[in-house]
Amino acid sequence: MTSKPIQIYDTTLRDGSQGEGVSFSLNDKLQIALRLAETGVDFIEGGYPLSNEKDVAFFQEIQEHDLGDTQVCAFGMTRRRGVEAAQDPGMKALVAARTPVITVVGKTWDYHATEVLRVSLEENLAMIGESVQFLAGHAAVIYDAEHFFDGYRANPEYALQTLRAAASGGAAVMSLCDTNGGSLPEQIAEITSAAIDSLRDYPGVTFGIHCHNDSELAVANSLAAVDVGATQVQGTINGIGERCGNADLISVMANLALKKKGYSVLGGRSLQPLTELSRFVYETANLQWRGGQPFVGQSAFAHKGGMHVHAINKAASTYEHIDPALVGNERRILVSELSGRSNIVAVANKHSIEDDREIQDKILAEVVRLENQGFQFENAGGSFDLLIKRVLGTFTPHFSPIKYRVVAGETSADEKDVYAEAILKIRVGDQDCFNAAEGHGPVNALDTALRETLLPSYPQLRDMRLVDYKVRVVDNGAGTAAGTRVNIESADHHESWGTIGVSDNIIEASFQALIDSVEYKLHKENVTPAT
Numbered sequence: 001m002t003s004k005p006i007q008i009y010d011t012t013l014r015d016g017s018q019g020e021g022v023s024f025s026l027n028d029k030l031q032i033a034l035r036l037a038e039t040g041v042d043f044i045e046g047g048y049p050l051s052n053e054k055d056v057a058f059f060q061e062i063q064e065h066d067l068g069d070t071q072v073c074a075f076g077m078t079r080r081r082g083v084e085a086a087q088d089p090g091m092k093a094l095v096a097a098r099t100p101v102i103t104v105v106g107k108t109w110d111y112h113a114t115e116v117l118r119v120s121l122e123e124n125l126a127m128i129g130e131s132v133q134f135l136a137g138h139a140a141v142i143y144d145a146e147h148f149f150d151g152y153r154a155n156p157e158y159a160l161q162t163l164r165a166a167a168s169g170g171a172a173v174m175s176l177c178d179t180n181g182g183s184l185p186e187q188i189a190e191i192t193s194a195a196i197d198s199l200r201d202y203p204g205v206t207f208g209i210h211c212h213n214d215s216e217l218a219v220a221n222s223l224a225a226v227d228v229g230a231t232q233v234q235g236t237i238n239g240i241g242e243r244c245g246n247a248d249l250i251s252v253m254a255n256l257a258l259k260k261k262g263y264s265v266l267g268g269r270s271l272q273p274l275t276e277l278s279r280f281v282y283e284t285a286n287l288q289w290r291g292g293q294p295f296v297g298q299s300a301f302a303h304k305g306g307m308h309v310h311a312i313n314k315a316a317s318t319y320e321h322i323d324p325a326l327v328g329n330e331r332r333i334l335v336s337e338l339s340g341r342s343n344i345v346a347v348a349n350k351h352s353i354e355d356d357r358e359i360q361d362k363i364l365a366e367v368v369r370l371e372n373q374g375f376q377f378e379n380a381g382g383s384f385d386l387l388i389k390r391v392l393g394t395f396t397p398h399f400s401p402i403k404y405r406v407v408a409g410e411t412s413a414d415e416k417d418v419y420a421e422a423i424l425k426i427r428v429g430d431q432d433c434f435n436a437a438e439g440h441g442p443v444n445a446l447d448t449a450l451r452e453t454l455l456p457s458y459p460q461l462r463d464m465r466l467v468d469y470k471v472r473v474v475d476n477g478a479g480t481a482a483g484t485r486v487n488i489e490s491a492d493h494h495e496s497w498g499t500i501g502v503s504d505n506i507i508e509a510s511f512q513a514l515i516d517s518v519e520y521k522l523h524k525e526n527v528t529p530a531t
């Protein structure tokens with residue numbers, strides 16, 4: 001049976017950039033576009049050429065790159081009222097972007113036409129039809145029917161007329177937008193079917209779906225539209241976007257290709273790049289990864305309870321809905337005192353200790369000892385890896401701290417000018433290295449001093465970054481004083497890892513976690529310690 005191809009239309013660079021805290025530089029946009037093209041998405045919406053110079057520059061520069069079969073789209077609105085399409089500045093900007101596809105958005109909802117645009121219902125239809133017709137002389141046109149589902153509920157007759165106006169203007173695709181993100185899958189299915197039925201006399205026209213996630217149904221709604229005949233899904237990587245975001249194309253693609261029967265995406269290519277793509281977009285957008293993100297999150301295939309882990313080692317499918325490798329993700333086994341020996345063995349797999357019960361007991365004893373002090377290894381895979389190496393006797397330190405001092409305070413109480421400095425002495429090989437650095441806060445100063453001191457000997461640390469820093473107060477009972485637990489998440493271009501430090505002193509706990517994070521990076525890259 002041949003599967004039906006579903007086009008993937010990415011609007012990370014336009015709708016996604018509307019997300020709170022997201023701002024892409026021109027270079028960011030180009031890098032994301034190249035990644036998307038490499039992954040094989042069908043369309044990349046690059047931006048709104050009338051809105052700013054950055055988007056204009058994007059459309060110019062992207063022409064220099066070979067995107068394979070991926071097509072770039074410029075996005076804009078229908079012509080203004082009372083202006084001829086050919087004379088409208090927005091229309092001209094769309095054509096000037098010289099993209100093979102132009103996406104133009106128009107009003108579906110009668111209320112929006114009369115109250116927001118303040119045009120008659122007839123004029124709105126003329127604006128849609130004439131704009132599409134003008135643009136279709138220059139590029140393939142996708143018509144985005146804004147508020148289509150709300151508009152249809154309010155006035156189905158008129159909503160369908162707007163589509164017919166776009167179709168008779170020559171639009172190739174009708175993209176139906178759940179702009180407010182409030183629809184349910186059954187409503188999307190019913191209304192999409194009605195739209196498809198009403199345009200049967202335009203056999204060349206196909207349908208797309210563009211969902212927002214305000215009811216956390218954007219992915220389900222997109223799939224519901226595909227079920228009744230939509231052949232294009234619009235969305236963003238990781239679902240980033242305004243308010244609660246857009247349909248997450250990662251989940252859309254994974255569900256269509258791996259779960260639902262009879263569909264294919266990306267021309268049948270592998271979905272293995274998806275996990276890296278997801279992380280790349282988070283990093284470029286300067287957003288935190290979402291651990292629980294389906295398919296590609298770090299926790300998506302993480303297992304904790306001892307029973308689970310035991311079962312997973314026997315038959316992965318009992319607790320995993322897909323093989324994580326299909327989307328480029330991996331199974332993670334979280335370690336804790338509760339989870340027992342099978343977790344230890346699973347995590348320690350790469351150390352080949354599965355048959356060595358004596359070593360397993362030693363590791364478990366060490367975990368229990370440290371957990372009693374307030375350590376927790378669930379989010380500290382990096383520190384746990386080093387713990388195993390220490391128990392096995394294969395840990396070789398790349399440096400040893402001699403002393404450090406951190407000073408933080410205010411230079412002037414009136415001006416509230418705060419500062420932090422760290423002074424650090426460490427031994428690298430046979431050299432004592434001494435360094436001082438300033439930072440935003442004491443931990444940042446310490447981190448900066450540590451890295452600057454180590455970089456000449458270990459240039460591999462250049463691409464390592466601190467992604468997250470968390471502090472908890474731990475009270476382990478048993479009469480001991482409450483301490484501080486610091487978790488640090490670090491990342492390079494390939495992976496992220498957690499490390500941990502525990503102490504009564506928050507700076508000391510942070511320093512332990514920083515040291516582990518650097519040691520983990522150097523160990524995983526098999527860097528020979530400096531001599």
Ligand SMILES: [Zn+2]
Nearest residue numbers: 015179210212
């Ligand atoms: Zn949107």
